[in-house]
Amino acid sequence: MQAEPTRAIARWFDTANRAVMRVTEAVAVLLVIAETVILFTGVIFRYVLDNPLIWSDELASILFIWLSMLGAVVALDRGEHMRLSAIVNRMPDKWRGWFETMAALVVCVFVAMIIVPAYQHAKEQMPITTPALGLPDGWRAAALPVGTALMLLAAVARMARHATLKQFWLGLAVIAAIGAGLWFGRPLLLAMGNYNLIIFFVVLVGLCVAGGIPIAFAFGTATLAYLALATQAPLQIVVSRMDEGMSSLILLAVPLFVLLGALIEMSGMARSLIDFMAALLGHVRGGLQYVLLGAMFLVSGISGSKAADMAAVAPALFPEMKRRGSKPEDLVALLSATGAMTETIPPSLVLITIGAVCSVSISALFIGGLLPAVIATLAIVIVCYVNTRKETPARAQRAPWRVIGRNFVIALPALALPILIRTAVIEGAATATEVATVGIAYTIVVGLAMHAVLRHLDFKRLYPMLIETAALSGAILLIIGMATAMAWALTQSGFSASLVGLMHGMPGGATGFLLISMVVFIVLGSVLEGIPAIVLFGPLLFPVARSMGIPDVHYAMVVILSMGIGLFAPPVGVGFYAACAIGKISPDKVMSRMWLYLAALTVALLIVALVPWISLGFIK
Structure with a gap:
């Protein structure tokens, strides 16, 4: 809002918000x-x-909800919540600014409506005491009203910085008109029965997501509107379901593995892996493409974040690959394909999320995810071979064995880390959450030891890295909390029972159900990304799969690979646009290069779906 006296108000909000956010970031760190x-x-x-x-797990649980909410606040202030931005980014600047204002307004309206219910929820939890420490549970639940209040400040300050007065009033008028239309149409919505779910959870969510509103707040807004207009349920249920969804101790693996991935990159271990593989394969025809493929396989196994994987690997390999004649659009297509095929590699955040929200053993998922990833990797290897078989031999000379040996020694600690993590989980020595802390301690020790020799660490990056860990974790966990509330509303409406009946009636039995699930999750993965899609639909579809005799781990691998394909499939896939942004190339130039990779990944998906042993063969 740029006219006087709104400039003074904007400056005041901006100043207050910056001061509050500095404190919030410090506490989150x-x-x-x-x-x-x-x-x-x-x-x-x-x-x-x-x-x-x-008392350790109990204290960790109390602090976890605070980390989740404050991390979500930091992510909102930094504009880092997951959202579909492809449609808005294609619009003219004037309309793009208006949609950004609309997104901030929707966030403001939503958090303003749940601040009081969040306070009431925290107040009701105060008489309950924790078993080990004897602390009032309201201290833990107080994170919800505090977090929502800070989100309101962050959203208002962000809107004040970027919105014009005209955009603000126009956005407010549109929201008021939609709200009035739903309110006065309430008798019709009630008369529609469960068909009103289409209005709230298809149309309203679809409009919010397409308009660039963060996915978490799109879910929350639709759920709040449904409960207020189509049921008699109190709005406090949204907060209690959020609390339930964000408080599972299993989900503590999310921030810990995000931190582990950041430490891997900062310590230089990720680069040492890439240097070793480049020395080993860089001289062969198309060798650096195999290096990129192998690097993504290894780095994905320890970072758990697709964006972090691609950002760690691409800058290290792309310059040399371009120097050897590779086209940028081909490189980005390969990067997207490798991102899609590594979704099942432990400790993928999607694996952890499925384990938490669908009651599946995370250890079993970690074991079961390796062989499907190998099958998908081999499919990409075949495409790489076909694409490079007519290329002239690489101009790079074969690295001397002395250089290969030196790079192997330097990379050995990084190569040992995935083995350490997977062995600990497979042998039952530690849970997924515990093994993340072991990996962090291992990486810190190795990083400091390498720094003593190489002097390569920039400790100034540590604080921003911890802020980024909190923000990314908060963004993910808020989606899980909001989707938990949304899934509860769908369950209470009877939708889940209808879905179970519909899926049971599909032809083809278990095989037909798997094929339908593949199509559904490819579509969902392209629009919602993996985590929100699985949190929303996993609790509904996994029981159906169980009733048909499909093992949880096998179904999980089919679902995850399907979402991976959708996530990186143009023209909608969010991961595809992230890869294009990292590679600094227009998506239009990459799309035509993606189809052969996607076809190969689809074949790999069918093999995994039709051969359950690939997912289950190594599970005890």
């Missing part, structure tokens, strides 16, 4: 560190000293 230290200490006392700390 301390919470990331505290969670890591508490859980690692618990691991040491449990497995090394054989003297479990009965």
Whole structure:
């Protein structure tokens, strides 16, 4: 809002918000560190000293909801919540600014409506005390009203910085008109029965997502509107479901693995992997394409974030690949394909999310995800071979064995980390959350040891890295919380029972159900990304799969690979546009190069779906 006196108001909001956000970021960083230290200490006392700390998990759980909410606040202030931006970004600047204003207004309206219910929820939790520490549970639940209040400040300040007065009033008028239309149309919505779910959870969510509103707030807005207009349920249910969805201790693996991935990159271990593989294969025809493929396989196994994987690998390899004659659009297509095929590699955040929200063993998912990823990798290898078989041999000379050996020694700690993580999980030595803390401690020790020799660490990056960890974790966990509330509303409406009946009636039995699920999750993965799609539909479809005799791990692998294909499939896939942004190339130039890769990945998906042993063969 740029006219006087609105400029003064905007400056005041901006100044206040900056001060508050600096404090919020500092607290979020301390919470990331505290969670890591508490859980690692618990691991040491449990497995090394054989003297479990009965309070460690409880304290970690109390701090976790605070980390989730404050991380979500930081992500909102930084504009880093997951959303579909492809449609808005194609619009003229004038309309793009208006949609940004609309997104901020919707966030403001939503959080303003749940602040009071969040406070009431925290107040009701105060008489309940935690079993080990004897603390009022309201101290934990207070994170919800505090977080929503800070989100309101962040959203208002962001809107004040970027919106014009005209955009603000026009956006407010549109929201008021939609709200009035739904309110006065309430008798008709009630008369529609469950068909009104289409209005709230298809039309309204679709409009919000297409308009660039963060996915978490799109889910929350639709759920709030449904409960207020089509049911008699109190709005406090949204908050209680959010609390339930964001408080599972299993989900603590999310921020811990995000931190582990960031430390891998900062310590230089990711680069050492790439240097070793480049020395080993860089001289063969198309060798660097195989290096990129292998690097994504290994890095995905330890970072768990697709954007982080691509950002770590591409800058290290693209310049040399371009120098050897590779076209930028071909490189981005390969990067997208490798991003899609690594979705099942542990410790993928999608695997952890499925385990948490669908009651599937995370250890079993970690074991079951490796072979499907190998099948998908081989499919991409075949495409790489076909694409490069007519190329002239690489101009690079074969690296001397001495250089290969030196790079192998440097990369050995990084190569050992995925083995350490997977062995600990497979042997049952630690849970997914605990093994993340072990990986963090290992990476810190190795990184400091390498720094003593190479002097390569930039410790100034540590604080921003911890802020980024909190923000990314908060964005993911808020989606899980909002989608949990939305899934509860769908379940209470009877939709889930109808869905189960419909799926049971599909022809083809279990095989037909798997094929339908593939199509559904390819579409969902392209629009919602993996985590929100699985949180919303996983609790509905996994019970159907179980009733048809499909093992949880097998169904999970089919679902994850399907979402991976959708995530990187043009023209909608969000991951595809992220790869284009990292490669700094127009999506229009990449689309035509993607189809052969997607066809190969689809064949790999069919093989995994039709041969359950690929997912289940190594599970005890």
